[in-house]
Amino acid sequence: MEEVGRIYGDVGLGQFHLLLARPVERGDYVAVEDELHGKVLCQLDDLRRKSDLDLERAGALGNGEAGAIHESLLGVARIIGYRDAQGVVKCPTIPFRSGAHVFLAEEELIAEVLGLKHHSATGAYVGLLRNHSLKVELDINQLVQRHVSVLAKTGGGKSYLLGVLIEELLRHKVTCVIIDPHGEYGSLRSPAEKSPAQGRFGVEPQGFARQIHEFSPDPSLNPGAKPLTFSLRNTDPRELLVFMGLTNVKNYLGPLKQMLEAVAVANPEYTVHDLVRAAEAAEGAVAETLRERLEYVEQTRLLGPVGTSLHELVEEGVATLVNLRGVAPDVQELVVARIASTLFDNRKKGKVPPLFLVIEEAHNFAPQQGTATCSRILKNIASEGRKFGLGLCAVTQRAARIDKSVLSQCTTQLILQVTNPLDLKAIAQSIEGLTDGMTQMIQSLPVGVALVTGGGYHTPLFCEVRPRASRHGGESVQIVAA
Template sequence: MARFIGTIEGEVKTTSFKILLSTSDVEKGSFVKINHEVYGWVLARIGGLKRYMQDGEEVLIADARTIGYKQNEQVLIPKSPFKPNEKVYSADKELIQNVMGLSKNRKNNIYLGLLEGHNIPVYLDIQKTIGKHVSVLAKTGAGKSYTVAVILEELLKNDIPIVVIDPHGEYSTLKYENDDYDAMLKFNVKPRSYRDKVKEYAANIIINPDADKLTLNPKFSLEELIDILPMRLTDKQKSIVYDALKRLEDKDYTIQDLINVVKLEKEKTKWKVISGLETLRNSGIFDGRPITEEDIVKEGQASIINLKGTEPQIQELIITKIARSLFNAAKSGLLPSFFFLVEEAHNFCPERGFGDVLSSNILRNIASEGRKFGFYLCVVSQRPARIDKNVLSQCNTQIILKVTNPNDLRAIGQSIEGFTSGMENDIRQLSVGQALVVGECVEQPITVNIRARETKHLSTVRIKEKITPMKRETGFIDKIKPIFLKDESELSERVDMEKIKIGLERSKRRKTLRDRIISIFLKDK
């Protein structure tokens, strides 16, 4: 039976109204329902609470916003307001799930967490969530990487191929089971390791010894090579590059082979091209057996490109080469649909006012065209204002954790259709571990308490476990031994010291005798 919580008070609009509460245990964000005389049960959400004294009595008022009712798979808002003094009840699970478009089944969905104010699991349809690109945005320390790891766990359970661009080496922790049992119990989550589903590659295997060496294919198209070279080329220099690639066409070649061919050119402008090619060669990422697109994109596998300890310019080069190769393969239908996640996205596709980097163009192309070929992009950042606006606006699903910077909030508002000042306040007031979810995967924006991870978070993983030797249980013999052999360690130390003293005395005597003999024979000198 629905729980009565109060009555509608004062002026009533179709989109908003006030509730005179009869109970004090109603929270901000709670869902309520009102029986409309024409449309039946309508869902609403409490956006704020205020308490004051009136005629010596305490009054508790809630501000509520109408969400609507479901009709023909659409959520509609009543065309006429509720009656004054209409009774208000706490909303039931079924009505919330139905109107908000939340799945009732965990299987083949993303279990993100629990709906704020209710013990209702939030299951998001995978295709609707990632199929039109995703952004995960938050200020530092709000739980951004933790939320991303939860999404990755869910996609791995459903065998979705994943590629993660990981500048700080955060996501290798998917290999380790979580041991925070209290947190997992609250969300009905069990510890799990995805070690058998994670493949980690790194450019710097000294800092990342558990990863495989990342080696990229040195073969380029003319457009690729011009984009990747760390300088702008003149038409003459582009012609030199074209001739060199033409000579090596249909051959397995290295960057050094390319340099040698360019050196054969007579034009003096070749030296700028050679300098750029030497930069590529010296990066070391083209040495060895190159990984293929099929190695990186596999069903049920997360390929982590760990860039920890790699210089920013080389990071840009790696992302550009991998993203371009995968995009071309996807356009040719050679790969299954996959999830491509870019951490610290503001560094790899910055807004034009913050400079341009090597990887900007390809990421813009993927954002605008990738979904047609099953290339699903996810950008993750703590500085939304610094991400390319074209890229951010292409992300249909927005998972936004706490953000307070006015510029970042403005950038988020510009990327979300129908963004309101109320949503901005909601984002400012989110707690750590809470997220506002907006997009096609939900009928209306919802606030979610992100579930506990199945795997360990970076801060809880020890890189090297310190081994503590086992203490042998003290027996009766050990207890009485000191009575007879006072202190064996002191005794052994005393013996050793005596030996050392004797050795020093002998050495001293030998030295003295030798000195005397020398003094006899070398007296005159």
């Protein structure tokens, strides 16, 4: 083992200080040989260069009179632990000795203590341990049973990483439903172009066309998507007002209810067109507005006599994309509410397979403040979904704005670069085992590096996300040609 330094000063049970004999990086793994338990894995949480250059001598540097500068590189290492005979990770209960040698940890020790397994039957391969060639696999059962959050600022790589995760879930034939507000995930159908990076990660281009079904409330904007419709009869008048884009419930709810009742008596299989005609026949400004808005709803074709069937929407081993591109935000909320509650109800009854429900832009659908139509059902799924094999994956660039109860129910977190102080605070508060050093590192993570917490690991780890096998669809729009 290569020596990197020695322990000095007071030694604690959780961390120790070391004088470094060679440069290392924050986040590097080191090891200390313990008399009782053998090699113990530790991680560098902080680094500092100490020097004897004081202010006065610094001022004299310019005229060459400062003399020699003596520097030392100091580090703080956090003790992760060792695996005992039963395979349990433990920390020594007696502090290491001051003066003890600190070594660069070997990959074998890192893999053993962190619990990194190659090709486990239930593993989703998301990338390599940063600066190592060890695979990071997330336990799929944990993901689906215990919920996941993907957190990063815009452009931090959330959709890319989620694409990686969905590729893995599809390879394991896990059923997924993805709420896709920007229509980014259709590109999972096509293989990615070959790139040198794929080699290092052992990734081969692969498309998933046969395992992707796409639906959209507005297929005219989203070619390739089948129409998503809901049953008009199962839409209550308040919901209908939202579909109509009318917020003044007091003015419109009564007249709309009357119209619905009259139309339903005349024809139990009524359509939106029947409602338009009823509004035409009525007089007054309210009826006129209702007619105009009902015509708009008719055009959207979102509400029909029979809605999209559950079996069309959810198929075992298939990822269903609910493409909401071009759909008004309040209608998006209704769509998400209807889909989430249908999935939850039918999952309870065992009518759909266990599934993974991904919500992109989750801060819009389960906000901390305000009353999004779908907040309640998403909170229910977050707190109870695991009992029924309905896993939730909340993706957001605003950790501070998403409902805290949803965030705290996600036991696997995939965190990419986050710089907003409020978001960082929300993350630090909702995640156990996150050290100050890690919170600082989150702010400067390069694109493509994620901090993984949970997912079957007892300690957070940094992972270089593997390249996509399928094409990434979230490319930013070029404003000026390069």
